[in-house]
Amino acid sequence: MAYINKIFNQNFLEYASYVIKDRAIPHLDDGLKPVQRRILQSLFDMDDGKFNKVANIVGHTMQYHPHGDASIYEALVNLANKDIFIDKQGNFGNTLTGDPPSAARYIECRLLPMAKDVIYGPEITEYTDSYDGRRKEPITLPAKIPLPLILGAEGIAVGMATRMLPHNFIEVLEAEKAQLRGEPFSLQPDFPSGGIIDASNYDEGNGKVLSRARLDASDPKRIVVRELPYGISTESLIASIENAARTNKIKIGAITDFTTDTVEIEIKLPRGVHTKDV
Known part of the structure; x- marks a missing residue:
């Protein structure tokens, strides 16, 4: 019985904490899950202004991310399809139809200049050892804008889940300026697929939205x-x-x-x- 208690009181709690912090839930500071942050760090490492094969980026990211190439590839495609930080070339699938992307060896991407301006700042970034201790990876990236609101996020962890809806980039920046000035503002979700929404019960993110x-x-x-x-x-x-x-x-x-x-x-x-x- 003591062994069972140890499994639940120690091992399971460690596993739950790991899934919450290192897999499924984005960090509030930069709005990124660990795999997304590691992909962007790899893109910063490899950045020379030219396109890189996604297969090469996935391989480089595996130096930071220990969970296999398939999860990195899927996360990279999803992040690139948000069209905010990554310039893509080739068939990255169609988010409207659900058509899948081409294989990683056929498609390419690189950082957009805005990514370097908005989320890259090695001088003020706190780093920690990667999973094998060979490299340093950022704990969070020093984002200048509220990325959790812009990107949105979904994640299911252990005993915890999150679903943040995406918001319009310009509207978020205007709201950020209003907040800094101490002025009132209203902010509602905005979806890349369009549609008609009823946000009357949005309750500042605590309610629901009909789409x-x-x-x-x-x-x-x-x-x-x-x-x-x-x-x-x-x-x-x-x-x-x-x-x-x-x-x-x-x-x-x-x-x-x-x-x-x-x-x-x-x-x-x-x-x-x-x-x-x-």
Whole structure:
């Protein structure tokens, strides 16, 4: 019994603390999870103004991150697709359709100049030993702007989880200036996929936000989805519509996805049904 108590009182608590601090939950100072911070540090290390193969960046990041190349690759693609700190070249997938990116050996990226201005400052960065003691890695990066609000984050740890919604870059900067001046401000989430939101119950981040697709019903015989709800891809939205049609909740004639860089899902209505009736 004493052995069991030790497992729960010591080993499990150490594991839980590790997952919370070193895997799943972003740090409030720079809004980054450890794998994201290590990717950016590797990009700083490798930066010469030229594009680097993602495979090389992943390999370099493994000097800091002990959890394998697959998790680094996925985190790098997700971070690059936020289009804030990383300049990408090649097929990084499509966040609107859910199409996957190309293999790491085919795509390239590099730091954007803003990353060096906003989050890089080795003179004021506190470092610690990497997992094997061979290198130094930053505890946090000295971000000049509130990245947790801009990037947003999701993470599930042990007994703890987080979900911070992304916000508009310019609106966050304006709110930051207002805060420094002691002026009142209002800040609400802003999603890269667009959509219509109801933030009446947002409660400064402690409540909830309802997100809906934006529809174009100007044609009486078809409906076009122009923007998506947050966290929904065109593939999952189409599957949901088709499922509703199969269960006779809605009537549609055909549905076609024309999405590329912008969302365009065309829903043709059957004979005798018009957009005003749907």
